[in-house]
Amino acid sequence: MKIKAGIRTLEEAEYFADGGAGEIYFGINGIPSHIKNPECNVNNASVPAIRKTIEYAHSRGCRMFVAVNEINALNLKTAIFKMRELMDCGLDGFIASSPEVVRNYPAVSPVPEWHLSSLAFCLNRAALDWYKSYGFSRFVIYQHFFPEESISFFANSGMESEVFFLSDDICVNMDGLCKGCTGTPGDGKKFCHRYYYAEGKKFHCRWIDIDTEIKCFYSYAKKAGWLKLVRLTDFSHRKKVFAYAKKLVAVAGRTDNYENFKKETFDIFKNMRRLRHEN
């Protein structure tokens, strides 16, 4: 399993490429890619700066991708124009959710590699095959999609695979289907972060327990090609996440026994929980 790291400035690319990330991805202004645009984008980067960064990453054996998964009908044309510009800079491909984007991308060289975004909400094999028919060559396991449910995705799908690092900042409610980040009635905090009261009792959106978290990591580490680290948090946080992720990937790579893996990594998962709460 290799690591795909999200960045928010071009300078961060150097850190992750030098640190051994196999791929880096980012978002840019003008191409909607995240509900938290523009704060998690690489903002105001010039074309020469992007080209230089891509060249540097490639020199370190690291490929680069841009997220284009929130493109809509209103910005499709301008987005495609920018996407072509990025491909001419040496970019390797895009993370997209809509086949319409793939279909509208012109058949010119260089040809982008298309990775399916989690915002496609692809949870069954029939859906996966449909996306593949449009040219997607890699799927991502949706955060709320557990190993026992996704068996068919790894059975001769003919696609590469990646999985989110669940121990990092992953939405409790279904990201992209949740309106909690765009406007919350009540106290102004994101719905999933706050405690709420119903019928006089206190509740909180629930996450999985640590055992399930470890099991998911181990199971996917044995099957998926890539571990995806999100780009939502500040750089210092993501550096720590990257270090933990590398350790976990290394342990999973040399361990063929789940209990041994758990024993060896339990503290890392505990630390990741702490880190998540600090952020």
Next chain:
Amino acid sequence: MKTEKAIFLTPLQLSGIKKIPGKISKVYLGSDSCEHMLPSPEDIKKVHDMGVEPVVSVPILTDFHLERLCGLVPAMLKLYWKPEVSANDIGTVIRLREKFGSDINISAGRHLFAQWARNSLDYTAGLRDEFNISMFETDDVYTAESFLQTNKFRIAFHYPYKYYSLTRICPYKGGIYQNCDRACADRYIPLDDGSIIWRGNAYFTKSGAIPGLPPDRMILSYDMISGHVSKGDTGGIK
């Protein structure tokens, strides 16, 4: 144009109902947020026997639950002509068309349509034609009006609850389960600040807004006929 009226019921809500009001011609049976609310053949028969046509509603489905749905459709086909399924992901649409061809009607549920509606009108129309989608559901007034204006799409409007968020991690038990004992009992629980209605694994806001142009179908919430939102105890959930 006359707006058809439907009511949305989960199997649990159905169990407490003996009669569907006369003006309701369709019952959406199931859930567009929780796969564990797939109705049984008996549920479908009960609705059918009340003289109302059931529409089976399903959320985004995993392979496991998609096959459960496919196992249910023959029971619908035995009861009535061209049963309707409201699907919320493209894989479900494809699998149903592969397996049952034009024997069933498929509508695009509010989550699937929200995904498609972001794209161009031509793209959505292309999918409608390719998969013979008979109806498009939304709870968003702007989306409903903009598609109704084209006169090219049949629109069903969910009222009065507007979808807010959902999770596959059970808020009651904390995990993801292939089998479920329905611990939520599918009650409507208003949060104490009144902002959100919590129901099973999903959250809703109360909209109250109706499109300026009449939709082809109104899908009313259960409490529109039952006249109440649960204020009972929470069954020990924390």
